[in-house]
Amino acid sequence: MIMDEKFWDDMHSGSGSGWSGNPNPVLVQQVADLKPGRALDIGCGQGDDARWLASKGWTVTASDISSVALARAAERAEGTGDITFVHADYVAEAPAAAAFDLVTLQYFAIPKANPAAARAIADAVAPGGTLLVVNHDVGADQEWNGIKPSDFFEPHGIAELLDESWTIEVDETRPRSTAPPAGAHHTHDTVLRARRLLRPTA
Ligand SMILES: C[S@@+](CC[C@H](N)C(=O)[O-])C[C@H]1O[C@@H](n2cnc3c(N)ncnc32)[C@H](O)[C@@H]1O
Structure with a gap:
């Protein structure tokens, strides 16, 4: 199974596609104490996090590989704060360097084969900014739509790629604060919150 644009367009199509309309609880918890600035939401889906961030004063760039998701997100976001929607595949191409005070990935899959x-x-993430990565804590032997989650980075694996110009503020597995959607079994989330130092130590 290839998780390309068609795969994600299909996931986002139809009315019963399981998108809650609410921001992710871990995002809300982790961002509450940050000063609003420029945020990049990678894999924004139907824009629930982007709308919440904008409502809190963030200038949001919300990106997704799926045109269907972006069309829905833009429709839902009409009249809500400062959000720019961008059609991009940030596994294949790099986002602008050092351009955001917050980069958030909520349940976004990066293949372990592509650490770059x-x-x-x-x-x-700009110096002084925050990287927030949240995923489901899934067993190594589980599969989703024929895809093995163990082929993709967990937040902790991304923490291991960060050098001394970062402070790891949170790197943990924690119980989900809301019940899993119907059909899902994961009871815990994995969370990385890291801050890029203003002046990296030599
Ligand atoms: C599991 S969903 C999570 C959506 C949203 N962050 C949330 O928490 O509700 C993953 C999202 O990432 C998008 N996506 C998957 N691969 C992508 C890629 N390579 N580049 C950009 N977006 C991608 C999908 O279209 C989908 O909206």
């Missing part, structure tokens, strides 16, 4: 993509995404 993970590094480029981290590099989009």
